[in-house]
Amino acid sequence: MRVVQITDAHLYADTQARSRAGVPWRQFQQVLSAVIAEQPDIVLFTGDISQDETADSYALAVEAMEQLPCPWYWLPGNHDQPEFMAAERPMVDQVDMGSWRILLLNTQVEGKPFGELGSERLAKLAKQLEKDDRPTLIAMHHPPVDVGAAWMDAIGLQDRDAFWQLLSQHVQVKLILFGHVHQAYAEHHRTGDATIDVYGCPAMADQFLPGAEQFAVDEASRPGYRVVDLVWSDAQGSEWQSWIERIN
Template identity: 60%
Template sequence: MRLVQITDPHLHADPAARSRTGIPFAQLQAVVAAVIDERPDAVVVTGDISQDESAASYAAAARLFDTLPCPWHWLPGNHDQRELMAAEHELVDAVALGDWRMLLLDTQVPGAPHGELGEHKLAALAAQLEDDDRPTLIALHHPPVAVGADWMDAIGLKDSAAFWQALSAYPQVKAVLFGHAHQVFSGTVACAGREVDVYGCPAAADQFLPDAEHFAVDAEASPGYRVLTLDAQGASTRVERVKVAI
């Protein structure tokens, strides 16, 4: 089973609109074209689909993702409008991935850059894990770990300790994928005597400078995506970068 993660396209209604280092629509086009060549079985898009929160930006994203040769799923980031996303493509909270499954968590706090799950969503997550012991991936927008950039760590998942506590009783959770950070991240979290893999992904739009105290763009880094191969032995992964001709 081959799963690809795309994150943070930050599209505008105007496909020619520029970001800090490029044109988000052209960047996403290049990322999607490269992902198609990967022949994925499924794609997950981990939030911040839109920058301007316009209906046109979600429609443009959905048209591009519909060119993928496989099912695709998305979840909201802090910039997104859930209703506009759902109007273009269903928002789901669980996806079968062969012998695995993926749970998609909505960490958005309306009007705020940070994320939070809260007691209700954490209880729902525990109930989902209680009902199914298949190897499980969890996808969410906000990092549930510190990524090393002070300003980004201040707007990550606020209740990350409660999140990891909720996972502690469920050894079927093998890995967690996040967006928001616009940079590669790979680490592990000790969780009830086991290690859970945690992965961040390059953005489809601008990249952020790793280990920065204050907000900074990494103008030298290219857009990218993450590929995960899921099998009976576990999950292996790699990151690919995409050159965009503009």
């Protein structure tokens, strides 16, 4: 089963509008064309769909995403307006993938660049995990780990300790996908008796420079996406492979 993650499109209603290092709408179309060629079973859009936060920018995104040959789901990032998103396409918090399950977490804190789950969302996540022990993939916008860029680490998931404490009690969580960082990232994170693979994804728009102390655009890198192949077998249990692809 193939899952493709896209993230951080930062679209404007004006399709000719420029970002720091490109034209977001043009980059979005290029990434989407490459994603379609991957023949995904599901696409996850992990936030920051819009830059100008207009209703028209979300309508533009949905119109383009309808080209996909598979179901797709989105969740809000720190730049997004959830009410505009929901008006265009309902947001869901879980997806049944048969032998696997996907949980989509909203980490947005209104008006803030950093993320937080908070007590209510953490309690909801706990109930979801208690009810179902299938192998689980969690998708979210804000990183629950430090990625090594000081300015970005300051605006990641603020209540990550509580998040990891919760996950330490639920060994069915196998991997986490996040956006926000505009760069590839991979870590094997040990929590409790389990190791969870944690993956960041390149943006569809501008890329950020890895390891930077202050904000910096990585002008040598290209927009991209993440592919995750999920497998289940009676003999081996849950397995997966993941890698990054970039557009030319």
